[in-house]
Amino acid sequence: xxxxxxxxxxxxxxxxxxxxxxxxxxxxxxxxxxxxxxxxxxxxxxxxxxxxxxxxxxxxxxxxxxxxxxxxxxxxxxxxxxxxxxxxxxxxxxxxxxxxxxxxxxxxxxxxxxxxxxxxxxxxxxxxxxxxxxxxxxxxxxxxxxxxxxxxxxxxxxxxxxxxxxxxxxxxxxxxxxxxxxxxxxxxxxxxxxxxxxxxxxxxxxxxxxxxxxxxxxxxxxxxxxxxxxxxxxxxxxxxxxxxxxxxxxxxxxxxxxxxxxxxxxxxxxxxxxxxxxxxxxxxxxxxxxxxxxxxxxxxxxxxxxxxxxxxxxxxxxxxxxxxxxxxxxxxxxxxxxxxxxxxxxxxxxxxxxxxxxxxxxxxxxxxxxxxxxxxxxxxxxxxxxxxxxxxxxxxxxxxxxxxxxxxxxxxxxxxxxxxxxxxxxxxxxxxxxxxxxxxxxxxxxxxxxxxxxxxxxxxxxxxxxxxxxxxxxxxxx
Numbered sequence: 001x002x003x004x005x006x007x008x009x010x011x012x013x014x015x016x017x018x019x020x021x022x023x024x025x026x027x028x029x030x031x032x033x034x035x036x037x038x039x040x041x042x043x044x045x046x047x048x049x050x051x052x053x054x055x056x057x058x059x060x061x062x063x064x065x066x067x068x069x070x071x072x073x074x075x076x077x078x079x080x081x082x083x084x085x086x087x088x089x090x091x092x093x094x095x096x097x098x099x100x101x102x103x104x105x106x107x108x109x110x111x112x113x114x115x116x117x118x119x120x121x122x123x124x125x126x127x128x129x130x131x132x133x134x135x136x137x138x139x140x141x142x143x144x145x146x147x148x149x150x151x152x153x154x155x156x157x158x159x160x161x162x163x164x165x166x167x168x169x170x171x172x173x174x175x176x177x178x179x180x181x182x183x184x185x186x187x188x189x190x191x192x193x194x195x196x197x198x199x200x201x202x203x204x205x206x207x208x209x210x211x212x213x214x215x216x217x218x219x220x221x222x223x224x225x226x227x228x229x230x231x232x233x234x235x236x237x238x239x240x241x242x243x244x245x246x247x248x249x250x251x252x253x254x255x256x257x258x259x260x261x262x263x264x265x266x267x268x269x270x271x272x273x274x275x276x277x278x279x280x281x282x283x284x285x286x287x288x289x290x291x292x293x294x295x296x297x298x299x300x301x302x303x304x305x306x307x308x309x310x311x312x313x314x315x316x317x318x319x320x321x322x323x324x325x326x327x328x329x330x331x332x333x334x335x336x337x338x339x340x341x342x343x344x345x346x347x348x349x350x351x352x353x354x355x356x357x358x359x360x361x362x363x364x365x366x367x368x369x370x371x372x373x374x375x376x377x378x379x380x381x382x383x384x385x386x387x388x389x390x391x392x393x394x395x396x397x398x399x400x401x402x403x404x405x406x407x408x409x410x411x412x413x414x415x416x417x418x419x420x421x422x423x424x425x426x427x428x429x430x431x432x433x434x435x436x437x438x439x440x441x442x443x444x445x446x447x448x449x450x451x452x453x454x455x456x457x458x459x460x461x462x463x464x465x466x467x468x469x470x471x472x473x474x475x476x477x478x
Contacts, residue, residue, distance in 0.1 A: 005042035012040040014058040028057050088138055095135045099127050122172060125165035132157035151200045159189060176233075183229045187222040194218060206263075213261040216254045220246070240290045248283040255279060271322040277315045281308070302351040309344035316340060334380050342373055360419075367415045375404045391466030395459045402455035405448065406431075 015025050022040070026033040029050060038044045046054060055062050103124060110120040136157045140146040146153060163182050170178035198211045207214060224243050231239035259272045268275060285304050292300035320333045329336060349369055353361025382397045406429070413427040433449035434442045 007045065008040040008042040011036075011054070011058065014060060015040075018058065025057065029053055088141065092135070092138050095131070095138070099131055099135070102127055118172060121168045122165065125161055125168050128161035129158055129165065132161055149200065149202065152197060155193060155197055159186065162189075179229045180226075180233050183222070183226040187219070187226050190222055191219055210261045213258050216257060220250055220254070237294065241287070241294055244283060244287040244290050248280065248287050251280055251283055274319045274322040277319060281311055281315070302348060302355070305344050305347045305351065309341060309348060312337075312341055312344060332384075334384050338376060338380055342377075345369065345373075364415065364419050368412065371408060371411055371415070375401065375408070378404065389466045389470055391462050391469060395462035395466060398455050398459035398462060402452050402459065405455070406452060 015022070020028075022036045023033050026036045029036070031046075031050070035044075035046070039046055051062060103120075106123040107117065107120050110117050132154050136154045137150040140150040140153050162185060166181050166185065167178050170176070170181070194215050195211075198215060203211075203214075223246060227242050227246070228239050231237070231242070255276050256272075259276060264272075284307060288303055288307070289300050292298065292303075316337055317333070320336060324330050324333070324336075346366075346369060349365045350361060353359075353365060378400045379397050382400055383393050386393050386396060388396075409427045410429055431445055431449050431452075432442070433445045435446055435449075438446060
């Protein structure tokens, strides 16, 4: 009963504060005067469907009506909000008047001085730049839709105003520099501002965690556009070289970030290192090709083979390990590696022979190439494919290495003699070592002899261990 009285007393208080009679309140609520009287005397509650209309007529909140008392905090908040709205309204009006007076004064002065409007438009663009940071955020705050995007809207307005200012100045000075200057300004602003702007933009959920990639791609794209515009403006032909150089150089640093953040299928995501290495190699080859075409050098194929050979020594094992995993040739990675590198080395020497002396290639370069390739091919074949135990394969590989070190100089000497005739100090299979004499004439032979001795000893030890393990294995199985 006490709650009804409190409820009714509050309705009576609010009705009197608004200067209404019971009859007027009843008419506005479409109820009888006796119903209002019962509410105010605490004899009954109004129907629940009338609560919203009662709050509207009495200018109170539903919380105040149900609690039977004035919500002081709400009233204070409403007053502060209304005060803020009046303040922002006054601020906007002040901005309108301030900028309007500037533009009106400049327009009148321009017409009176030059009898036309020319430099007034420069002032207009400058005023728009200033308004971007003073007026645009206030205008955005007027709508809940744009309230959270005041910073992007202000920055976007500033950039558009700055570009418009450059265009107007270019037209006013009768120049043709707008596009290079405009792109340079856009690139510079993006380079500095974009990291701070991206967190405030309404990005899709799939891109919200890829801001670094968006920044890098945007900046690189703007840089390439700047180079293209400058190349066209200068009537040059250097854009392809500059663009590929930029992509190759920046790719060394930004490709890891892109590969980490961009959505890749499962096969590619497991081979990111190979994708990175192959992409950068492809860009380097493309750069060489563009340079060759631009300068009409004709050296691309030989240079490309040299680059692929040199880089392949280090990156090909990684690429083979990741890219052919699961294929039948995966167990023959060493064979593929040596075959590719041997082919590239052969291609380099063959193209050099075509450019200089093809006969020298067949009589000198090719025999030497085959001679030196017998060492890695022999070691690979022994270690990978010889059907014996590990220790015996190691022994055979050591023996093959020692045999090659002993015979290769003699065979190399024979190839040289075949071209240039007998040399002054011909190499023989007998090594003229003298461990008591280490002057310049005997030191190389002493080193070769020591190497051969150590290789021989190691080969014998590995063979003995291998034979012992083989014998032990057979004994245990029998």
